[in-house]
Amino acid sequence: MNGHDIVIIGGGPAGLAAAVAARETGVQDILILERNHQLGGILNQCIHNGFGLHTFREELTGPEYAQRYIDKVLGSHIPYRVDTMVLDVQSHRVTYINREEGMVTISAKAIILAMGCRERPRGALNIPGYRPAGIFSAGTAQRLTNIEGYKVGSKVVILGSGDIGLIMARRMTLEGAKVEVVAELMPFSGGLKRNIVQCLDDYNIPLKLSHTVVDIQGKERVTGVTIAAVDSHRKPIPGTEEHYDCDTLLLSVGLLPENELSRGAHVDINQVTSGPVVDDTLETSQDGIFACGNVLHVHDLVDYVSEEASLAGRNAALYALGGKREKKGIPIVATGGVRYTVPQRLDIHHMSDMVTVRFRVGDVYKGRYVSVYYDDTRVMHLKKKVLAPGEMEQVILQKNSFGQFSDVKTITVKTEEA
Amino acid sequence: MDYDILVVGGGVTGCAIARSLSRYDMSICLLEKGEDVCSGTSKANSGIVHSGYDPIPGTLKARLNVEGSEMMPRLSRELDFDYKQNGALIVCFDERDLPKLKQLYDRGVKNGVKEMRLLSGDEARAVEPNLSDGVCGALHCPTSGIVCPFGITIAFAENAYANGVEFRFGAEVRKIAKIGGGYEISLSDEKKLTSRYVVNAAGVYADVFHNMVSDKPITIVAKRGNYLLFDKEVGNYVSHTIFQLPTAAGKGVLVTPTVHGNLMVGPTSKEVEDKEDTATYAVDLEDVARMGSCSVREIPMRKVITSFSGLRAHEIGGDFVIGEASGAKGFFDAAGIESPGLSCSPAIGEYVARMVAAEAKAKEKAHFIGTRKGILRTRDMDPAQRTKLIKEHPEYGTIVCRCEQISEGEIIDAITRPLGATSMDGIKRRTRAGMGRCQAGFCTPRTMELLCEKRGSGMEKICKNKEGSELLKGGTK
Secondary structure (H helix, E strand, O other), rough: EEEEEEEEEEEOOHHHHHHHHHHHHHOEEEEEEEEOOOOOHHHHOOOOOEEOOOOOOOOEHHHHHHHHHHHHHOOOOOOOOOOOOEEEEEOOOOEEEEOOOEHHHHHHHEEOOOOOOOEEOOHHHHHEOOEEEEEEHHHHHHHHHHHHOOOOOOOEEEOOOOHEEEEEEHHHHHOOOEEEEEEEEEOOOOHHHHHHHHHHHHHHHOEEEEEEEEEEEOOOOOOOEEEEOOOOOOOOOOOOOOEEEEOOOEEEOOEEOOOOOHHHHHOEEEOOOOOOOOOOOOOOOOOOOOHHHOOOOOOOHHHHHHHHHHHHHHHHHHHHOOOOOOOEEEEEEEOOEEEEEEEEEOOOOOOEEEEEEEEEEEOOEEEEEEEEEEOOOOEOOOOOOEOOOOOOEEEEEHHHHHHHHHOOOOOOEEEEEO | OOOOEEEOOOOHHHHHHHHHHOOOOOEEEEOOOOOOOOOOHHHHHOEOOOOOOOOOOOOHHHHHHHHHHHHHHHHHHHHHOOOOOOOOEEEOOOOHHHHHHHHHHHHHHHHOOOOEEEEHHHHHHHHHHOOOOOOOOOEEOOOOOOEHHHHHHHHHHHHHHOOOEEEEOOOOOOEEOOOOOOOOEEEEEOOOEEEEEEEEHHHHHHHHHHHHHHOOOOEEEEEEEEEEEEOOOOOOOOOEEEEEOOOOOOOOOEEEEOOOOOEEEEEEOOOEOOOOOOOOOOOHHHHHHHHHHHHHHOOHHHHHEEEEEEEEEEEEEOOOOOEEOOOOOOEEEEEEEOHHHHHHHHHHHHHHHHHHHHHHOOOOOOOOOOOOOOOOHHHHHHHHHHHHHHOHHHHHOOEEEEOOOOOHHHHHHHHOOOOOOOHHHHHHHHHHOOOOOOOOOOOHHHHHHHHHHHHHHOOOHOOOOOOOOOOOOOOOO
């Protein structure tokens, strides 16, 4: 069986940054496996700008941002295979398929999961009505528009205010389509504030919070959509129905980390993130399997994906070079409005000097505090103007902050009124 | 006469009949209003091969059900479609209903169903651990099975085609009239076709055509059923098909694994006026979930990947209407084919074909092709076999549908094989590309491209199913 020090599954932003960091840490033998025709992942279809403000301190488009990392990978001669689909992952073993080699199993000292995420489809929401053509998830519509060069609709209703839906509201408007309305089930948007301003407000596209689609009309192609207001239990309120004539319904109703391979590898999955449970090295519950990017948890900005992936790449490299660390560490608990944290475990004795703990909140909070407790002692208390589910938050834990807490059992991250 | 026989309807019934008729030396044409076979009731049903305990003894339904079900294992090998005998449990929630379970058992024995046995609630839970605590008794029926409704219909159609049956798609029948020596059929595009015999397998519209020629009218009522389909992750939630003992409150819904490893719950039953009303309704979907959760411990609703609805063709007399229509010599009905119609289809095919052939005094062909090979399923192949295949045919090395792991080779085969797919739904039903948890989010663009390449048409022409269901609205600026 052929083998490599590190095999990276996915050549999108996470996989690329992980590869670059692993090489910088001193591992020569790396292989990136990418299922698409080219490296870059989903960034290739994100032709809008707004990428890279944190990483490169300039505004790039998705393909430009991807190219920066592709150039680094090519520059350091890191091997990769495209059009290659990984079928199975086990500890230290990866099976993939492509046209040239057929079905191949290779060994790997360390594996980095960087498969990204996918969109929730209509079916998952149980939207009633007919099942005609003209219903697309926003990302599929984005691909058909930006990569294939086709217009998917002329009169559009969008359900869900996730970032891709917001971006597509603007994109379709620029293509001459009329976007009638964006309906959002929740009382707040799941997207970034800047996207609501730049993609909806600037084009006078109404955003209806606490609304959902209750009927889809049209037997061959969509002819109309009915939306209605929902109550506090997210149930449609009779009598509030509004009909829109349209030929297209776009769905931007959530992203799901793509963890089929992780499950196959018996990696423990967190119920909230739908991604692997990881420690502060981003190692999963399985020996030598690391995870980063949207397969770990859905990010709001690619800059954070790159940062996180670099960490996974560095740690996978240290692991492959023989620096295996015992699986110890204490749990990081999310509560009080904090939905989850990544990582979920921290080894305070072997951690780096600083560990970034990322999280999302479950509701919109104004003027609340984000607090960190070491057991019962509050060690961090940060006032936040606004906390919103659409924006990822973080706290940074310093290794030296554990000086007097060397036997701490639990770290808790929560929001507090005061 | 243009043909010896015109079969109206390309559902499982029409295709099964066409396939059985193709044993005989006659010119046969099947007319289907959709763009593909299996685009009506046959594509949206429970996919169950009932063993035959349910129909009233002595009815045509009872006889054809047991026959059809017994033909299924061998036929699935000969025609290469997915079928599995997974067994069924008919569960009962009220001690007072236990005698009815016994009645069902007795009925099954009378109908010739084999190997049935009655179980207590605990015995039933021992074989099916996720059954709800409310189950107090069950009838276990090991010969019950699950089948791919698309697979069987397409297999019948392809085999019929291989044996010389002509298929016309987009052929919507408007009028059928008796003429000297046969019938004249007018299509919606003004074309007229003549034929010595007509087989009416028009599903929910079978009454319309029957009543154009017969002196004894029939009435088909469409009964809509909503279903929920779940992720394969919970595909083994139950291993048997779980039926509910019919009560005064209704027939209940079933909870079953599908032959492809998903979990399915449904259907509801509502009479509808509009014979095209295949929409789903919030209230029905809630009913499915509520009723399903009587049979099993909490339905995993978070794992729903899609919902759909289909129409059953119910003849108000309650039995199948199969045979020569009264006052219309040479016009044969296969009407009112509701549940267990799918299970019966192989037997209906043989039964109707024999009837028509006898009247036509047709002879069997010397060289009938009795078998058909389906599309390769590369994900089930062992690695060495798969690598060998890819070396010879590299297109099997590119995965297009990630969720179901369907390769480009399989999709190309679905398009280019005789009677191949012309639409996205056609590819989906032949290969399962787009049927997985992302519901075609990822594979749509590439599948469209392949359809374009192989059919030589433009991307803007690609339809989800029939004309009018184009996916794109032209190029970008």
